[in-house]
Amino acid sequence: MVNLDDLKKEAKRILQDDKVKYVVGYTRSSAGPLASPVFIEDPEKIGELIWDASCVQNLAKFLLDEKRRKGRAKKPDTRPIAIVVKGCDSRSVNVLLQEKYIERKDVFLLGVSCEDLGVVDQKKIAQRFEGKTIQDIKFDLSPELAVTTEDGTVKLPIQEVLADRCLECQANFPVVYDVLLGDKSRKKVDEPFGSLEEIESMAAPQRWEFWQEQLGKCVRCYACRSACPMCYCDECVVDTIAFAVAADTSAEEKAQKIKWIEKSPTKSENFGYHMVRAIHLAGRCIDCGECERVCPVSIPLRHLNKKLEKAAKQLFDYNAGFEPDKPALVSSFRDEDPEDFIR
Amino acid sequence: MDMILQKKSLAPWLERLEGYDIYAPVRQDDIWNYAHVTDGRDIDLGYPNTVQSPKPIIFPQCETILEFSASEDGTPVMREVIPEPNPFVVLGMRPCDARALTLYDKVFGGDIKDPYYWKRREKGILVGLACTVPPSPNCFCPTVDGSPCSTDGLDILLTDLEDRYYVESLTKKGENLLNDAKTLFKAPTAAENKAAARIKSESEKKINRQVRQLAEVPPKLAGMFDASLWDEEAMSCLRCGICTYLCPTCHCFDIADELSSSSPLKGRRIRNWDTCQFPDFTMHSSGHNPRPDKASRLRQRILHKFHYFVVNHEAYQCTGCGRCISLCPVGIDIIEVLDKVRDYA
Numbered sequence: 001m002v003n004l005d006d007l008k009k010e011a012k013r014i015l016q017d018d019k020v021k022y023v024v025g026y027t028r029s030s031a032g033p034l035a036s037p038v039f040i041e042d043p044e045k046i047g048e049l050i051w052d053a054s055c056v057q058n059l060a061k062f063l064l065d066e067k068r069r070k071g072r073a074k075k076p077d078t079r080p081i082a083i084v085v086k087g088c089d090s091r092s093v094n095v096l097l098q099e100k101y102i103e104r105k106d107v108f109l110l111g112v113s114c115e116d117l118g119v120v121d122q123k124k125i126a127q128r129f130e131g132k133t134i135q136d137i138k139f140d141l142s143p144e145l146a147v148t149t150e151d152g153t154v155k156l157p158i159q160e161v162l163a164d165r166c167l168e169c170q171a172n173f174p175v176v177y178d179v180l181l182g183d184k185s186r187k188k189v190d191e192p193f194g195s196l197e198e199i200e201s202m203a204a205p206q207r208w209e210f211w212q213e214q215l216g217k218c219v220r221c222y223a224c225r226s227a228c229p230m231c232y233c234d235e236c237v238v239d240t241i242a243f244a245v246a247a248d249t250s251a252e253e254k255a256q257k258i259k260w261i262e263k264s265p266t267k268s269e270n271f272g273y274h275m276v277r278a279i280h281l282a283g284r285c286i287d288c289g290e291c292e293r294v295c296p297v298s299i300p301l302r303h304l305n306k307k308l309e310k311a312a313k314q315l316f317d318y319n320a321g322f323e324p325d326k327p328a329l330v331s332s333f334r335d336e337d338p339e340d341f342i343r
Numbered sequence: 344m345d346m347i348l349q350k351k352s353l354a355p356w357l358e359r360l361e362g363y364d365i366y367a368p369v370r371q372d373d374i375w376n377y378a379h380v381t382d383g384r385d386i387d388l389g390y391p392n393t394v395q396s397p398k399p400i401i402f403p404q405c406e407t408i409l410e411f412s413a414s415e416d417g418t419p420v421m422r423e424v425i426p427e428p429n430p431f432v433v434l435g436m437r438p439c440d441a442r443a444l445t446l447y448d449k450v451f452g453g454d455i456k457d458p459y460y461w462k463r464r465e466k467g468i469l470v471g472l473a474c475t476v477p478p479s480p481n482c483f484c485p486t487v488d489g490s491p492c493s494t495d496g497l498d499i500l501l502t503d504l505e506d507r508y509y510v511e512s513l514t515k516k517g518e519n520l521l522n523d524a525k526t527l528f529k530a531p532t533a534a535e536n537k538a539a540a541r542i543k544s545e546s547e548k549k550i551n552r553q554v555r556q557l558a559e560v561p562p563k564l565a566g567m568f569d570a571s572l573w574d575e576e577a578m579s580c581l582r583c584g585i586c587t588y589l590c591p592t593c594h595c596f597d598i599a600d601e602l603s604s605s606s607p608l609k610g611r612r613i614r615n616w617d618t619c620q621f622p623d624f625t626m627h628s629s630g631h632n633p634r635p636d637k638a639s640r641l642r643q644r645i646l647h648k649f650h651y652f653v654v655n656h657e658a659y660q661c662t663g664c665g666r667c668i669s670l671c672p673v674g675i676d677i678i679e680v681l682d683k684v685r686d687y688a
Contacts, residue, residue: 029674031481036674037579057673061581072635123373133391133480135551150476217405218370219395219588222621226583227672239623240597246630254628262601263615264405294672296394296585298372 002182033137052139091321111177118166142196164291224291227242283329348526354383392478396591413608441496443591481665511538586667587618
């Protein structure tokens with residue numbers, strides 16, 4: 001079991017020793033039952049930290065902000081920042097290291113093990129209490145939750161409302177860390193790609209229809225891209241200014257810019273966006289599932305990424321985020337790589 | 344004119360509304376949203392809150408404003424496209440979302456009237472549903488001068504009396520809609536009048552969230568452009584568009600030309616929603632961005648809603664629906680931000 005006091009102690013120590021600029025962790029939120037990211041510079045404020053099944057966000061995303069901030073500063077503060085990482089989040093740090101987006105000295109990793117649980121899916125909890133307004137959820141009774149509605153408080157095993165990503169988890173404890181809290185025994189997952197069964201069983205026309213409907217809902221808020229630690233491009237194909245414009249970029253260069261995807265949220269453009277994103281995540285996505293969680297219109301985005309994760313595993317025996325010193329899947333070649341799909 | 348409609352008469356009433364398109368909350372994949380409904384029996388007004396307000400019915404996310412093509416001699420030909428919607432009814436609209444339209448009226452009205460907006464706005468009859476229970480734990484409409492049974496912007500307001508609705512027609516349009524199906528409605532009894540009044544007076548007390556002394560915020564904001572608060576509050580922001588795209592009062596858009604063919608030339612000029620939360624919203628063609636970071640973008644969202652709009656239109660540009668709070672991936676809470684602004688030293 002992760003002892004929250006130990007986490008606070010470690011976080012406080014590195015702040016007091018001036019080892020890190022600030023600590024990014026989780027705290028209780030006024031916005032709802034799920035945790036919010038918190039940024040702590042003052043060691044005296046370390047009491048704000050929490051750790052429980054509401055800590056859904058992948059805080060590795062904030063390594064991207066920090067890199068941008070350093071890039072903008074005239075005299076950047078080069079001290080590392082500390083982030084609290086779950087197993088999945090630590091895999092995304094590994095991918096960032098592998099791709100040389102960050103260096104290991106840029107980050108201090110406060111690893112926390114999910115042990116045999118994980119994080120909750122708020123929608124699953126809502127389904128359990130259909131028609132009721134959930135007033136409060138207490139997470140500190142692990143392995144149970146206490147959910148309060150107008151009818152009173154009910155206890156519920158966290159196991160029953162775990163996020164799908166946790167049911168298919170391949171790293172229930174961090175694979176890279178500076179400090180590790182909690183148990184390091186592997187959780188057994190029977191069906192790492194079980195969630196794909198239904199969609200894989202559909203005939204192609206049916207699958208096409210399914211995605212037409214799902215991606216037709218997209219409002220292009222780009223929350224999926226925004227929450228993803230692997231989406232770190234300075235220029236994204238969907239943005240209206242999709243290349244880095246500088247003061248010396250000529251008018252001609254701007255005029256010649258190809259508009260790959262229009263801004264209009266039509267089905268074809270939405271497809272363009274989501275397919276580009278999925279392909280760019282092939283062999284990189286570590287299934288933190290944040291894209292799907294943050295989607296306000298419930299598009300099952302994990303299906304796309306999971307399918308590519310499965311392809312990487314089956315075709316190349318590759319699992320993203322475990323071996324940062326080895327070449328990345330899409331930038332390496334072996335003679336024995338399968339090529340029967342190249343036509 | 345106040346009437347009573349039995350719940351079982353809701354579908355028959357809608358069937359009588361020939362010639363109207365009907366929009367109502369519909370559930371799909373665990374979320375509720377407004378959709379065009381063809382069978383009145385599909386309607387369930389016991390929904391919590393829709394993810395999106397009904398704003399796209401009147402202000403669609405993507406709208407063609409003109410079409411262009413090349414004529415035979417190569418000169419471009421342009422054709423203005425003005426929407427000609429059917430008359431429509433929005434059923435079950437929450438009072439906050441209806442009030443949001445009264446704010447849009449200020450933005451799209453004034454000296455220059457936006458034809459695309461008004462063509463739809465004028466064809467719509469808005470049937471509201473009083474919130475006897477707050478549809479979201481983050482509801483805070485009373486703070487921003489609203490109420491769970493506000494009639495602002497509505498043509499009819501329904502109040503749920505268990506097996507029946509208390510029906511208030513508030514405008515001529517609303518009255519006509521009831522007259523079209525007169526036999527389904529009856530006059531309320533004294534007990535029903537009393538029950539409706541009681542439910543309404545209790546509804547506000549069920550709202551848990553508020554910003555104290557919000558009136559202090561707009562003048563305070565005037566001097567907070569360079570405050571360090573924005574950096575702190577925006578630290579966790581992910582730069583997505585949820586808070587603004589799902590806001591019933593946000594109305595910014597971008598105009599672009601989209602080609603369906605470059606030779607021969609054919610395409611359309613469209614306007615799409617845009618948001619101050621995207622980095623390219625204020626990007627100049629020189630590459631300079633006057634709002635270069637997320638702190639400046641969060642500041643813009645708050646200043647627009649609680650300072651600029653108040654100066655220009657004498658109203659908060661927020662109706663307290665709570666969507667931006669509940670749906671923010673990192674829990675940025677506008678109530679908390681406003682509290683901090685008020686207390687900022």
